[in-house]
Amino acid sequence: MLNNRNLRQAIDEPTHIKTHTLDWLILREDDTSIYGIQVADKALSDHFVIKFTIAIDIPKVEKKTVTSRHIKQLDHEELSNDLKAKAIEHSPNDTSTSIVEKYNATLEKLLEKHAPLRARTITDRTSAPWINADVKLQKQQRRQAERAWRKEKTTVKIQIYQYHHKSVKKAINNAKRDYYRSKMISCSTSKALFRLTSTLSGKSKPTPLPDQITDDKLPDSFYAYFHDKVKKLRTELDSKGGKPSYEPFFGEPWNNSRLSILRL
Structure with missing residues (x-):
């Protein structure tokens, strides 16, 4: 076959x-x-x-640069001594705003000394919205069990690894069920529920916007377009001139007294 x-x-x-x-x-x-x-x-x-x-083309992994400080590695005793040594000088003419600015500037210098700002490039991976703490914990325990099994391939290690593997699958199924159930319960109208099901089934499409216009100029561009369009229509209607013509009515005139025979 x-x-x-x-x-x-x-x-x-x-x-x-x-x-x-x-x-x-x-x-x-x-x-x-x-x-x-x-x-x-x-x-x-x-x-x-x-x-x-x-051999297929896959989407390129997005990378971004983030900055952070190693606050956990601070030497609290050394920082405390520097804070005591860095007395903030101020005069009687200083306002409360200027004193706060001096205080913040001193703290910023000390923070830069003990925990300098560092830039690093990371891979931007968007996690699934239903991932919760239980799923992360189960995955962590599964990785530990897998490493132990690969280090010592015994029957007991395999059984422990299989147990944690099933626990991860169960935690993921529960997390998905709870997430989507809460999403559906939060839909107050049938329209919102229909929009949610379309999104979950991959049928929803993003609203296309012009690429050649920046985001800050896009609202003004939309306003100018519709404003000019309405203005053009009004100009065309005014240019025709004259009053609208109506055909004469030859029917029987309305008589309100006929409604008096109605009974509820």
Whole structure:
């Protein structure tokens, strides 16, 4: 059947603990975009993991530069001594504002001395909105169990790792359920619920905005466009001149007395 459709099965070794090849990787006969196929027992289930490399373009990882201070590494005793030595001088003519400014400037200099501002480049990874503290804790415990199993591959270590792996899956399912349930409960109208379901199903599309106009000039540009459009329409209507013509009415005039026969 695969040959008739110009397809091939790329797995040629067991993928199950019973030495059966139950998991397949079906490719086109002339497909060369997938390579480096490996079958590995990760002790996650009775099936093995199939790993491979696929030659596709992936979105570039965004990087950003952030600045921070190592406040936790401050020597509190040394900082306290410097604060005592740096007496803030002020005259009777100083206002409360100027005294506060001198105080802040002194603190800023000492902070720069003991915990200088450092810039570093980090990878900007947006985490899933349903990630909570329990999921993070379960993942941390799973990583610890995995490292212990890889260091000492015993039956007990494998069982502990499998237990934490299942705990992570359970925590993720609970977090997703609670997150989406709270989102749906917060929808006060059917329109809001429809918008939420469209967003969750990937059907919502962002509103396109002009790229050639900066954000600070975009509101004025929209205002100018609609203002000129209304002004143009008014000018065209005024240029036609004259009064609107109406066809004469030949029907029977309205008589309010007819309503008196109605009874509720």
